[in-house]
Amino acid sequence: FGVGIETQMPAYLSYGQFPEVATESDPGISYRYIRESVLGKILESDLPTHHGIEHAEAFKAMACHLMTNSGSLFELSNIGADLGISKVTTERYLGYLRDSALISILYSHTRSAIKTGRSLKKAYAASTCFIAVVNKYPPDFYEKVPQVFGKIVETYVWWRLSQRFENLAFWRRRQEEVDFVVTDSERTWLPIEVKFGTRIRPEELRPLLGLMERQKIHRGLVVTRNKVDKLTIDGRVIDLVPFYLL
Numbered sequence: 453f454g455v456g457i458e459t460q461m462p463a464y465l466s467y468g469q470f471p472e473v474a475t476e477s478d479p480g481i482s483y484r485y486i487r488e489s490v491l492g493k494i495l496e497s498d499l500p501t502h503h504g505i506e507h508a509e510a511f512k513a514m515a516c517h518l519m520t521n522s523g524s525l526f527e528l529s530n531i532g533a534d535l536g537i538s539k540v541t542t543e544r545y546l547g548y549l550r551d552s553a554l555i556s557i558l559y560s561h562t563r564s565a566i567k568t569g570r571s572l573k574k575a576y577a578a579s580t581c582f583i584a585v586v587n588k589y590p591p592d593f594y595e596k597v598p599q600v601f602g603k604i605v606e607t608y609v610w611w612r613l614s615q616r617f618e619n620l621a622f623w624r625r626r627q628e629e630v631d632f633v634v635t636d637s638e639r640t641w642l643p644i645e646v647k648f649g650t651r652i653r654p655e656e657l658r659p660l661l662g663l664m665e666r667q668k669i670h671r672g673l674v675v676t677r678n679k680v681d682k683l684t685i686d687g688r689v690i691d692l693v694p695f696y697l698l
Contacts (some may be wrong), residue, residue, distance in 0.1 A: 455676040457696045458678055462594035465604050466584040479591060486585045494552060503548055510535040511545050516586050518555050522577040522607045554578050558610065561633050572624055576611070580604045598677075602648035605695050606631060609646050609675050612698040628659040644673045646695070652676065657690070664688050 459470075467482035468474045470490065476482045495512045505511050506530065513535055532542035549555040560572040577583050583604055584590075613620055613632055623630040623643065632644040645660045652674065660672055665686075668681045672690045681692040 458694070461592035461696050462601070465580040465594075465601070465608060466589065466591045467581050469579050470582050483585050483588070486581055491582060494554065499548055499552060505543065505545070505548070507535075507537055509536050511548075514542065514545055515549055515554060518549070518575040519577040519582045519586050521575070523574055523584050523603055523610065525572055526575055556610075556614065557613070559621055561571045561635070574622060576607055577658065578611075580607050580611075583607060598648060598650075602646075605648050605675075605677075608648045609644075609695055609698060613644070623663055629664060630659050630663050632662075637675070641667055641669045642671070642673060643669060644675060646675045648677050649696075650677060652692075656683070660690070661685060661688065 463479075464474075467476075467479060468484060470482070470486060473482035473485050475485065476485075495515050496508070499505065500508045500511065514531060517531060517534075519671065524624075528542045528546065529539045532539045535542070537545075546555070546557075550557065551668045554577070554691075556576050556578065558574045560577060562571050576601065587600075589597075589600055589604070610632070617634045619635045621633050621635075623633045630643045631646050634642040634644065643660055643663050644655070647656060649656075657674070660674070664672055665688075670688055674692045675688055675698065676692050676694045679692050680694060683690040683692065
């Protein structure tokens with residue numbers, strides 16, 4: 453059952469989230485539809501017209517940059533400088549993208565709501581299809597260039613988690629980072645790492661295990677490419693679950 457799902461995931465992540473083209477046999481046609489009729493209409497017509505955007509090309513370039521780098525840390529001042537627009541304008545444009553649900557922001561975990569707005573942040577594309585289309589990543593990159601699909605899969609995992617959990621963040625201290633942290637009203641933590649490689653090396657779990665030790669967390673989750681397993685390391689349980697079963 454799981455294997456059947458996995459074989460369908462490259463197409464689903466690349467263009468299959470749009471029913472209009474989900475059954476199209478030619479990915480090129482599907483990509484063109486998403487690029488022109490979905491993204492093009494929103495970024496080049498709907499939003500510029502509605503908001504009176506004065507730097508339409510910079511606005512579109514900013515949206516494509518954030519989608520291309522989905523799941524990466526970003527600084528608005530740096531983006532604005534690259535595009536030749538002010539930080540105030542860049543903040544306004546980000547607001548338009550968030551309001552239109554094209555881009556969502558994930559903040560680093562902090563105990564203070566006041567600090568959240570000043571904390572590190574990542575941008576995630578609303579659809580993995582947008583990442584594939586903007587960058588022209590074909591579905592066969594799933595096997596040929598797995599590092600590309602690793603970023604796409606992380607965006608998919610973010611999307612699935614954001615649907616299920618209200619308190620979702622990432623964790624970062626110095627150079628160590630855990631992809632996602634879910635907390636509940638009792639401040640119980642569930643740390644989650646995404647590992648798309650065919651093998652998971654012990655050193656890759658060091659940040660996750662470090663966070664679990666620091667916060668006295670007894671259970672963690674690693675979202676994998678296709679591996680199902682349960683590891684017990686120093687008394688801590690780590691469940692391994694394929695991303696397509698989330």
